[in-house]
Structures are given as C-alpha cells and as structure tokens.
Amino acid sequence: MSELRVSLTRSLAYALLTVAALFMVVPFVWMVSTSLKTDQFVLSMPPQFIPDPATFESYTRLAELFPIGRMVFNSLLAAVVTTLGQIVTCAMAAYAFSRMKFRGSNLLFLLYLATLMVPQQVTITPLFILLRYLGWINSYAGLIAPGVFSAFGTFLLRQFFLSLPRELEEAAFLDGASHWTVFTRVIVPLARPAFATLAVFAFMGSWNAFLWPLFVVRDPELMTLPVGLATLHGRYLTEWNLVMAGSVIAVVPMLIVYLFAQRYFVQGVVLSGIKG
Amino acid sequence: MVGERGWRKTGWVLLFLLPSLSGLAVFSLTPIVASLGLTLFDWDLLTPPRFIGLDNFAELFASDDFWAALGHTLYFITGYIPLVLVLALGLALILNQKLRGIMLYRAAFYLPVVSAWVAVALLWKWIFNPKFGLVNYLLGLIGIVGPGWLFDPNWAMPAIILTSVWKDIGFVMVMFLAGLQGIPADYYEAAAIDGADRWQSFWNITRPLLAPTTFFALIISLINSFQVFDQVWIMSGGGPAGATTVLVEQIVKNAFSYSRMGYASALSWVLFLLVFAATAVQMRLQQTWVAYE
C-alpha cells in the first residue's frame, strides 16, 4: 500500500466520520438555537437554525421562575451519591459474580437481571408505600437511596471483570492474599475504564430521573431539575424556548462527566507491569 | 480456583454481595413482588383493592390491544437490535483508535444520548416530515417518492426505529469502548509481530475478547427495547390509528391514565416473563460464543 493511498483512505475516513458526527450534533445545535429565540411559539417548520434576534431571555426567565441553583444542587447531590454508591456496591457484587464460584450464582445473577425487567411504572406505587413506612417520603434519603443499587452496573462490571485474565490474581492468592486484597489491589486498579463507563451511565440515569423524584419529593426545596422543568409543559401550551433552555442546562453536566470519564479511555490495559 | 473453602468462602461471598443484594432486595425486589401480588387485584388506587383472581390475565390474553402492542414491540426489537449493535460496534472500533480530535468525535456521538427525547423527537419529526423533511428530499433526489412516515401506519415504526438507533448508538458505543479498553494492548503487539493484518487481529483477538461486552450490550439492549416507550409516546403517541402502540405504553396508560393498577401489573408480568425468557435463552446461547477466561 502506498503512502498516498493510506493518506487518502485516512482522509476519506475522516470525512465520513465528520459528516456522521455533524449529523449527531445538529439536534443539539438546534436545541441551543431554540433556547436563544424570543418567541415562546418557536416551533416553525422548517426549523430556523439561526435565532433572530438571539437573546438569553429564556435563561433569565428560567432563573426567575425556578430556584435553579437549588434544583441543580439537589440533582447534583443525588447524582454524585448515586454514582459513588453504585460504583462501590456494583463493583463488590460484580467481583463475587465474576471471581468467586458459589452455588446458585447463576440463578442469583438472573434474579439481579430480573430487577431490570419489570417496568418502573407498576413498581413505583408499592415502592412509595414502602418508603412511607420507612418515613423517607420527602427526604434526600428517599430521593437517593433507591437509585444507589443497580443490577445494570453489576452486570456491566461483571462482564469487564470476566474479561481480565485469571493469572492476575492467582499469583496474589499464592502469596496468601485475601479476596479483599485481590479486589482492591488487582481488580479495581485495572477496571478504571469500566468504572468510568459506569460513572457516566449512573450519573446520567440519576440526573435524568423523573418519575421517582416526582413521586417522592413534595417540598419544593427538594425538587430536582427534571421535576421542576417538567412544569414547563403546560396543560395547553408548552413554552418551547424555555424547555430548550432547560434541556441545555441539563445536558451540560452530563457532557462534562462524559468528557472527564473519557480520560480513562486509553487503548488497552497494560498487563506487563502487573505480571512482573 | 485458589481460595478458601466452606464457611469462610461463604463469608466472603456474602461480604461482597451484601451491600448490593440488600439494597436491591428492599428497593427493587420488594416492589416487584408486590406488583406480582397486584396482578390478582382490581385496584384504582383510590378505593381498596378487590381480589379478582386471574381475571386480569384472562382479559389481557383476550385483548386485541395487547396482541397488537406485543406485535409492534417485537417489530421494534427486530429492527432496532441488529442495527444499533452493528453500527455501535463499528463506531467503537473506529473511535478506539488514536485519531486526531478523537475526544471531539466521541463527544459528538454521545450528544444524542444526553439530549432530551422531547428535543430529539421534535427535530426528527421534521426530518421525517412527508412534505419538506430531509429524508423525503433526499429520496426525491434519486427519484423515489417518500412515504408519509409517522403519518403512514406502515412507515411509522421504521421511522421510530431509525430515530431510536440514532439516539442510542452512542450509549452502546460507550459500552463497547469500555470493553475494548479491557483487551490488553500486548496481544495486538504480539499479533502484529507475527504478521497478522487488521482483519486477522480483529477476528482472533478483538472478537473473542470483546464477547463478554457484546453479550452485555445485547442483553441490555434487549431488556431496554422490550420496554420501548418514550420515543413512541413523544413521536407518534402510539398512532396513527394504533399502528405503533407498544407494551409499556399499554402499561403506562392502564396504570396512570385508566387507574387500573392490577391490569397494568398483569401486563408488566407478561412482559417480564417474555424478557426473562429471551434473556435466559441468550444466557444459554452465550456458552457457544462467549468464552470467559
């Protein structure tokens, strides 16, 4: 293959990738542009991409209508606690499911997966009644606790752990290391990309959560961002420029977490150092 | 494996499982079991539940709406799963390379995942607009008169599938990217020294070592797509004339709009059994293609 052909293929790949990437970005650009429009009745067809005139009015109106700071704080608190909690609980369970052999592990794992299979809409009322007995309605505990435990996260980490070579821990066990040592010293350091991925998903899940926060929160002080912003969809009318401004505010933290997590995505695990 | 036996081993297993298992038992399993109990009741949430045995299930299996919704859900899954998995894998392979500006590209493909469905759906409605939408414009260029998409009972579901694939591709891509990180770089280096070309190293290294991730992506996509709802609700509302009504839409309507919690629970448990069966089959099948260390 000649140098020229290689660079041509490369350019073509770049061009294709760029077109595809633009295709993915357009709706976001439109969201931003709509949030900068003046009229609340902004959904003209075909869509207008350049706001004329452009204004930050929607953002200032949002700040007037809602205690945005408080809502962002609540959402952030819930998302951060949920993310950290999921990483710890899921990693431990995933270790058991991937590195320990015990009777009924497959069955138990299926039970974990089963928790993902019943739609939230029918389990939410029993959960509400349950939490009322715990006295957790209208509290941070009630808002956050149910999200801290995740079968999805356990599954994700389990699959990643399974792909790590066994030889890694065998040496450690021969040296008399306990499961806890192997977990914290061998597996966890290698699983950073998987943790980063789980963090991205857990943060997003909690940040976007709507139905449960809507049910459990009664005091406006505890309201999260999606619950507050949902009131912009009125019974008769929706103020789309405000909705889009709210969506833009909502997207930014998730993107930051994603970009931050990406730092851990560098090609391949380096085993040579560990094998020693 | 090396390690402890007997009670000590059980102790370790319990220790590692306890935090997550106890939380899931309280916050997930208990409400799920309660919903199983509810399938035997007629409950409008306002008056006390009334025990009606298996009537909910009898009504469900006799209902045209249920069978239609089931059919549409399976249609969605059949179209969505292969597309989203293949495209996301391809994308992850491309974006796992050391390209200039790789972070920007990865961010671009992730943007739809974090964008709100309401915003996404509005724009895609425009893209599929029969008169001045992008899709029919492009079809027109090659001499095809495009269909009515969301306004045509035969084309509404394909439009929803394409939109969903576009929205979720970044989500599945991130799973694959994480899986690709788990493959030791040494293996590729060794293969390169042995003179393997790209295809050979993909087939002999990436494919088998990525299998656990592929399995994960498949199961999660399967579970999620059985519960497809948001995009349908926002893009077509189940229409036109019920052509895109899906199972979870029926569940939501019965639980929240019709105040029939018992019937909604029965629908959910039928859905659950379907997903569970599909997952169990995949768990069996994985033994033929997923080799763990």
Add this chain to the structure above:
Amino acid sequence: MNVKWYRFSLVSAALALVAGACAPAATPVVVENTVEVPVTQIVEVPVEVTAQPDPTAAPEPVTLTYFTFSAAPDHLDHLDAMITAFEATHPNVTIEVETAPFNEYFTKLQTLIAGGTAPDIFELNYENFVSYASKGVLLDLSSQSAGDASFAADVYYPRAYDAFSLNGMQLGLPATFSTVVMFYNKALFDQAGLDYPTSDWTWADAVAAGQQINDPAAGVYGLYSPTQFWEFYKKAAQNDCEFFNADKTEATINSPQCVEALQTMVNFVQTDKVMPSDADMGGVSDGDLFKSGKLGMIVTGIWMFSAFEDAGFEWDIVVEPGLKNQATHFFANGVSVFAATQHPQEAWEWAKFFTSSPEAATIRVEAGWELPAVSDTAVFDSYLQQTPPANRQAVLDSLNFAIVPPVIERQSEMQDAVNKLLDQVKLGQLTPQEALDQAKLEIEALLK
C-alpha cells in the same frame, strides 16, 4: 370507626400486597376486611367529628396542603398573594403548596392518596373530578356550606357550580373556566374580499369562506378544527347527537345525527378540502400554522391569546359556528377537599376563599391566570378591555352555549378508544358509520 382508620385500611391493604411476597394467603383476608366498610360511610365521618367547633377556644394552628397543577411555574407568585390574603383573615391556618405538571398530576395524586399521604385540598379538572367523585375520596361540602352564613352558591357561574356536584353532594367548588372560540385571520378574509365571521355562522358558512381563502399551493388553508374526541363531542352536540342515553346504560354514539356530525368533520379534509390533513401538517401544530398566517380560521382555546399576541397580522375571535344548534367547549377546574382530611372546616374556608373571594378573583384576572368561575361579570371588566382580540366579549358569550363533555367513570379509556377510531376514519380505514358502530360497542363495554 374513625377517619384514620380509613387511611390505615388503604395502606394496610396495599402493604399486605407487599407483604404478600412472604404470605400470599394472608392477602385476601385483609382485603375482605376493608371491603366491609362502604366508602360512602367513611366520607361522612369527618363531618360529624368536627361539626361542633368550640367557638370560645383559641384556634389551634393548622397546616393545610394544597396540591395544584395550574400554578407552576408561572403563577406561583399569584397563588402566594392569594394565600397571604387568606392567612391574614385566618391567622391560625398555614397553606402549604405542592405542585406537579398537569401530565403527571393525577398520577401523583392517586399515589399520594393510595399511600395515605393525601393533600388536604386539591385541584381537579372537570373530567377527572367525575372519576374521583364516584370513588368516595372527596368530602361532601354541603354541610360546610349549609353552616356558613357568609356563603351563597350564586356567587359562582351556575353551570360551573353544578358541574362539581354528584348525586346531591357538592364534592368540589369551581375555580376557573376556559372557553373555546373561533379565531380568524382578518388579513386573509380581507384578501379574499369576505365579510368577517359572525356569531350566527354555521359550519357551512365557515366552509364556504374557507374555500375562498384556500390556496394549497401556497400552503394556505381555510380552517382547522381537529378530528378528535373533544371536537367531535361538540359537533355532535351541535347536531343533536348524544353519546349515550340519559342514565348512561346504552351508547347512542352511532345515531344518524352523530354519523352526520362526524361526516361533516371528515368532509373538511376529504371533500371540502378546506382543512389540511395530518400528513399535510407534517407535525406542525395548528396554532403554529395559524400564527404563521396560513390558516383562515382555527377553533381553539382562549389560552392561545398570549401566543397569538405578536402574530404579524390582525386577528379576532367569534363564537364558534354551529350545525343545527350552537354548542361550545367549557373547560372547568375546581378544588375538592380530601374526604379524610383532619381539618375539614379550615379546608372549606380555603376552598371558598380561593374560588370565590373578590380578592382571589381580582388577582386571577389581573394575572391572566385563567378566568374565575364567578357569576359577577364586573370582575371581568378589566379582562374585557384588553386587546387583542377586539371581540373579547365572545369569551363570555360562548358560555351561553357551553356544554360539558360527556363523562363516564372510565373517561380516559373512552377518549382513547374514540380517538383511535377517529384516526382510522381519517386514514380512510373505516367509514364514519363503521367507526361509530364500533365505538358504540366499545363504550358500552366501558359502561358496564
């Protein structure tokens, strides 16, 4: 038996379901116990308990929860102003506001009630009121109103007051109303050299004018009145069609009058060609189409005033055209008191103040937060003077023809079923006759 028992029974029944995980056999037993108590009996209890407040005792501090969908986010300040005014005259009462978006409001309300944490007072729109009223969760306010010398029912617009009663019980007080009128684009009428619509127009007049305005090549259409449940029941009423017989045991939705009304609607698109089809609209909302100057006439609610305010052309409103008669939409919201509230008297005071006091009504009108359902038209003076539209009087004139929607206990199911059949008519899969024959069967199944 007391009020708390009622709450307890609901919760324990629900929890028994949760506990049923371990002991399924116990579940039916608990439920049988709760069934023994007729719900209507429970409703009367709190009235007896608090019927004789001791006038000499210093009033205890009372906190009430008011749950609303219409206040957030735009009118929370106005609600606060009303609460401040109320608390000034009721120093022992504190009102706490809880809000939810309309789309999720009833979902949350049901769950709060099921969970035994119901708000004391809550907002209900008329259609949902009927479902709640028949479930025995609303307090009959008759005894409160009878014992309240300062109360007179005629302070309310009568049709609205009556709408919130059921079987001789007053289960709510009307708070606000909205009407639906016909908006028209004056510029398009001028261009076509047509006279503006008047309040005695029929749909035939509107179609004739619409055909003059029509210019499909330019994407301009004569009129828009969507083929869905709300527009259909109204046109049905205009054509002397009733959805069911008087005691709601039989559906009459396939009578010739009903079929004819539906045919008229379908003709707008299919034969008169004055109205765009759904595919023609391609996801653009009807309001958007009107506002972009491409629609001669549109039938929609008065909540669109603010949206059309800055349209680039002159527009006005008029009472909607009729068929054999005139009939217009009347949307009402009311407030109801939870049957098992611990403070029925204070809850009544707030409900009365919020819905009928001149202070609250004035705040409402000035804020443009819908219209108070009161009979004193002087309240509307400042509202009527605002423009556009010039003919704001049509908002009130429409009340003369106001009908309430046909409502059954399983309302949402009926609406969805009818809408789906109307969809099939639009797509040409069914004729109006076939669709309404089918509708009759489906509605009768729901009436059982």
